[in-house]
Amino acid sequence: MMSRSFTVADVMTKKVVAVLPGAEFKEIAAAMERWKVTAVPVVEGEGRVVGVVSEADLLLKEEFHGHRLGLVEQMRRLDATAKAGSRRAEDLMTSPAVTVGPGASLPQAARLMASHHVKRLPVVDVSGTIQGVVSRSDLLKVFLRPDDDLAAEVRHEVVEHLFPLSHRKVEVRVDAGVVTLSGEVRDSALVPLAERLARTVEGVVDVRCDLTARSTA
Structure with a gap:
């Protein structure tokens, strides 16, 4: 992946x-x-x-x-x-x-x-x-990788793979190597995994995860 x-x-x-x-x-x-x-x-x-x-x-x-x-x-x-x-x-x-x-x-x-x-x-x-x-x-x-490159990799390698049905509702922003994930996804159980995988991308300094899960109630 x-x-x-x-x-x-x-x-x-x-x-x-x-x-x-x-x-x-x-x-x-x-x-x-x-x-x-x-x-x-x-x-x-x-x-x-x-x-x-x-x-x-x-x-x-x-x-x-x-x-x-x-x-x-x-x-x-x-x-x-x-x-x-x-x-x-x-x-x-x-x-x-x-x-x-x-x-x-x-x-x-x-x-x-x-x-x-x-x-x-x-x-x-x-x-x-x-x-x-x-x-x-x-x-x-x-850690000198451009923010745009990091954002593209996080989106392609993490967000699109974990959230194939709701990835378009996820925003990936990178500022000085710090990744921010925000938006709404379908499966709350995958949110912690998304944060962990984003941290593994080479050049990422830190990750802020503001993802929320859509209620199924």
Whole structure:
């Protein structure tokens, strides 16, 4: 009934800034600055992702610069101190990388980012070869859909399907992504469902349901 949901492939950035495992610290920092990104995938061979270097990985060198740790803190932060003393991507990177497939849904990508506390995900095919990168800002692109497009989709995919006999009496208005459903329908039991389905349309910010059911008494 509902139209195809947006996937990572629909919103990802296909132009990828990546580095090789042997890339030097300054080379990585320069790439991040030039392309205004907060992390870069590390790839080898034909583009297989083997890790990710983030700003946080690079900042460890500054954090520990001139700062001598006690033995207990050294043991507690072994990985961090090792990265602080490293120069190349293969030693700085987080591996294995947290990646996502191009066919993943936007909510799936958002949950991955949240659970792993990352801002960007390399998008890889089944062989692990990089296809693009998806960022938090990419996931928000669906909320830039024009109001007219959202209204047309809600009307066609929700209202006309749920209320085939009374859909002409339903008004669908969208303002800044907020959908308002108003009018009279025949089946009151379908009103909550109409609201829930309207919320699933990609790009909808909120739904106000003012639908009423015609009395059969």
